[in-house]
Amino acid sequence: MTVETTIAGTTDTESPEMLVARIARDGRAAQRVLARLSDARKAEALRAAAAALREAEGPILEANALDIAAGEAKGLTGALLDRLRLDPARLEGIAHGLEQVAALPDPVGQVIERTERPNGLQLSRVRIPIGLIGIIYESRPNVTADAAALCLRSGNAVLLRGGSEALHSNRAIQAAMAKGLESVGIPAAAIQLVPTQDRAVVGAMLTAAGLIDMIVPRGGKSLVARVQADARVPVLAHLDGICHTYVHAAADPEMARSVALNAKMRRTGICGAMETLLLDTQFPGSRDVVTSLLDAGCELRGDARARALDPRILPATEEDWDTEYLDAVLSVAVVDGLDAALDHIAAHSSHHTDAIITAxxxxxxxxxxxxxSAIVMVNASSQFADGGEFGLGAEIGIATGRLHARGPVALEGLTTYKWQVRGNGQARP
Amino acid sequence: MTVETTIAGTTDTESPEMLVARIARDGRAAQRVLARLSDARKAEALRAAAAALREAEGPILEANALDIAAGEAKGLTGALLDRLRLDPARLEGIAHGLEQVAALPDPVGQVIERTERPNGLQLSRVRIPIGLIGIIYESRPNVTADAAALCLRSGNAVLLRGGSEALHSNRAIQAAMAKGLESVGIPAAAIQLVPTQDRAVVGAMLTAAGLIDMIVPRGGKSLVARVQADARVPVLAHLDGICHTYVHAAADPEMARSVALNAKMRRTGICGAMETLLLDTQFPGSRDVVTSLLDAGCELRGDARARALDPRILPATEEDWDTEYLDAVLSVAVVDGLDAALDHIAAHSSHHTDAIITAxxxxxxxxxxxxxSAIVMVNASSQFADGGEFGLGAEIGIATGRLHARGPVALEGLTTYKWQVRGNGQARP
Incomplete structure (x- = not known):
């Protein structure tokens, strides 16, 4: 018996589809309660969940120790173990995060537009929760709390399916939050964790149209690609962040240098990090920009004209222009003006974030x-591509698709709307 | 050789996927031009398309005559032939429709929100076209012009795939409109018609992720269901309109009678037509409401309590509560109060339009x-569920899904947004 199957909640005779249908129905019933809660009640629920997390520090850290031990036995890398590890400070950070989400304005009930028709019908378009949201994610246990909090704040129930590495931690966090909700009279099923790591359950979630209203995958490329390929339920996904910065001829040289350095090197592992630098052939400061990056320890891979700027620049292959390094590696091309830069971006961007430096x-x-692209910038580091930096308070992800929500997705992206029509007996002629 | 394969545009060696990729690339190239057009230029293009339609009256009516003759030979019903038939008045209606769309406000470029961050970054969320939209539809040739006009007005290119019954008509209408666009310097590929009726091309459209940005199916239940089941491209669809009207205890009896009669009988074949009437057990005027419907020629199928109101009411089966009749047939249930009505609606509504009559x-x-539901109404006929009646000018459909756009979808629903960030050299700390 593996670690996974010791978790309660499944029975031998229940298929993955039956399991998902059962817990989705519970989640939907809870969501109907959430949909009617006031702003204040939802905020209260999140504060209660935060308090319950703090109270459950002992059990949560014990559960996390099990995951860490299993991860060490499995030979997980130090970086993965670090992402998995919880300690009192990190747990306090998670609890505080819930309180911050509680303090965000409630999007539900917001009137997007209101009109009166000549026949006297009054129309309003009003924000409502989406319903039951499935989150499929990988190893970091904080996602359990963060994603659940954003869903709850916007009146959605959530069905969480985390990675097996973090199962005990996720389970303990979810149990504490659910207990917090119950303490203020809100159904625990508003925040559910899939009780098994059976991979077939992911398939059942992805095809649960009518039961799950939206799936948000959070994790690596292969996870997101699998979700997008197999889902019958609408997906809010971001794939790669192949972000470009184009330094125009009229760029301020010092601004170009400092912004490019920040866009690449501040944190290389985030999706808003620059992956390709386009230097205008007319820009006089190109050598300084590449020197600055090389001196900071960045590997540069360039086309022929870029390589002429510094002998340390390696040759780029065709593949480099389509690669998200998430590392201290950058592809560099020299381009002939704005149109050539736009063409390069159109051919290679993942439509996440692209920037220009120009005066x-x-x-x-x-x-x-x-x-x-979802985010386009002038004279700013692409590392600002972030819900918090955009003033959205938090984000559930950065959407690179074209429909529903684009760019940083926070509470508003977790809502939809209905049309309310108020009449006084109108019949249509 | 069938009628379909006489249409030019395919070659023996081109697979459906290759065909779709080729015309989608042409469409996307045209869309990049459309995306930059001013409001005035897009309006000009639509007026030119309208003029070209009028000018091509002869060829269009000749093409339509071929479709009608083929339809008669195939034994199409009179109703289908009528939907297919064009005459000078109908064609003028189509051309005038394009001019009306030209007069609608352009959603592209609209700033949805604008903020300035403490670090000086200026953020705007700006409406942009979605891109290349695929429309998959059935027999009515007017959809060719209507759908193309809404796409063009909102800066989108369109790939039309109509029904085989209307192929010659669609081809003539598309050719005229494309000629109109060219006459004002806009690429004809902004409005393309799939040049073959090979059904495999529909499959290739549905899986053309990255080439087609959104699919809108317009037609019967089986078409929409197939599109939803097979699509890898986002779909904006409406399935059934199983619309309820609940007459509450405190409803004005005469208002209840007249609104219910209109909701069912004004036009029985539209998706906003009432399909189920819920009568509150405490409402005193129920007998008048059902009498009025029966006298107007509507067949009523009721539960036991409803049947007690009039001997002409037939017994309803379980299936009736989930049936969209699109005919002079109505299911009727007597319910015990608001909660029972909401429960019935939650169990059986298709989330299109549901209404209450109450004071x-x-x-x-x-x-x-x-x-x-996407549309909820008080004291009004559900037949008002229509983009025109909502003041949207036109509609491409009524969406019953939860993401992106809901209810009547017009120009705004054919747009998405991007985030524009204007800085002055900010690097992220």
């Missing part, structure tokens, strides 16, 4: 209009 | 909040 406002506005 | 404002507000 020419007309060029900046053309770039903002024509670069077709 | 009690608290009850009305509870219904508006708790009935979970």
């Amino acid at each position: 020419d406002e007309d060029v900046a506005e053309r770039f903002l209009a024509e670069a077709d | 009690d404002e608290d009850v009305a507000e509870r219904f508006l909040a708790e009935a979970d």
